[in-house]
Amino acid sequence: MRQTVVVLGLLLVSACGSGAVNGTIEITGQDYAYQGVPEVAASGAELTFTNSSDIEFHEMVVFRIVDGEERTLQELLELPEAESEALIELQGVIVAPPGESGFNPEAEGSSVVLGEAGRYGIVCFIPQGADPAVVAEAMANADGPPDLGDGTPHAFLGMAAEFQVED
Numbered sequence: 001m002r003q004t005v006v007v008l009g010l011l012l013v014s015a016c017g018s019g020a021v022n023g024t025i026e027i028t029g030q031d032y033a034y035q036g037v038p039e040v041a042a043s044g045a046e047l048t049f050t051n052s053s054d055i056e057f058h059e060m061v062v063f064r065i066v067d068g069e070e071r072t073l074q075e076l077l078e079l080p081e082a083e084s085e086a087l088i089e090l091q092g093v094i095v096a097p098p099g100e101s102g103f104n105p106e107a108e109g110s111s112v113v114l115g116e117a118g119r120y121g122i123v124c125f126i127p128q129g130a131d132p133a134v135v136a137e138a139m140a141n142a143d144g145p146p147d148l149g150d151g152t153p154h155a156f157l158g159m160a161a162e163f164q165v166e167d
Helices: 002-016 073-077 081-085 132-140
Strands: 024-030 033-035 040-042 046-051 058-065 088-096 111-113 118-123 160-166
Touching: 024 058, 033 160, 046 058, 046 088, 073 118, 073 160, 088 111
Parallel strands: 024 046, 040 160
Antiparallel strands: 024 033, 046 111, 058 088, 058 118, 118 160
8 A cells, every 4th residue: 555655656746747837937027026936947938027117117137046156146146246247147138118028138039048957046237216218228229338327226126036947
């Protein structure tokens, strides 16, 4: 009897898979958080982004944190830029004006495909209070870093999330 229960349990676990979310994952940005971020996503899943704010422009910068890095996402955000850039692998960026669906400002498309397994983060670096028209103009004319004001980046106001990607 015990062997039967163990075998049935193993079959059930293998049939259910890892529990990682697959397919298209819809992330929503608001002032100042992300909704819809799964705890675990499958490698190859696509992230889309919609901005539910009626005031702020938001972005979803998606990156993989290098293997072996154990600091929290907040600790990584507090590092100097040169140091933190060495600890992440950029996967893609989707931006969205207030109340609209997102788009990739540097390429065609409106989603980010998740790569290999590991820890991932998403953040918004747009500063609080940045004029949406100025942000939109900066996205259209990427001739270097735009001057969007000196407000606190949304990531430091809570618009940062971490999740796992599994094969």
